[in-house]
Amino acid sequence: MSKTIxxxxxxxxxxxxxxxxxxxxLTQTELAKLVGKDQTYISIIERGQRRVDVLEFVALAKAxxxxxxxxxxxxLKRLSKRIVI
Known part of the structure; x- marks a missing residue:
């Protein structure tokens, strides 16, 4: 498994x-196509190697x-009480 950054x-x-x-x-490839990206875009997100901004989050959800x-x-339900950024 790939290490998250x-x-x-x-x-x-x-x-x-x-x-x-x-x-x-949806597969990673199918979702990526729906948002106009390559499969690696989704893969990198799912491996924790790329942060997602709020607009990307909305686009992915809608797709x-x-x-x-x-x-x-x-x-929000899963977050710690004290979030470290």
Whole structure:
């Protein structure tokens, strides 16, 4: 397994996005095409090697036909009380 370059609570964001992609039935390649990117873009995110900004998060959620607010609620529920950035 590839080593993440981001620690702490970033893993929760990655987990939620990865779980949502799998639940949507999309492959990394299919999701990447929906957002106009290459498969490696999704792979790098899912390996924790790339941070996702809020606009990317919304675009990914919508591409997966998920409500961005509900997905973000899932992230919030998993975060530590004290977030280290």
């Amino acid at each position: 981001f620690g702490g609570d970033h893993k929760h964001l990655v987990q939620v996005l990865t779980e949502a992609r799998k639940a949507s039935g 997966m036909k998920a409500d961005p607010a509900r997905l973000f609620e899932q992230v």
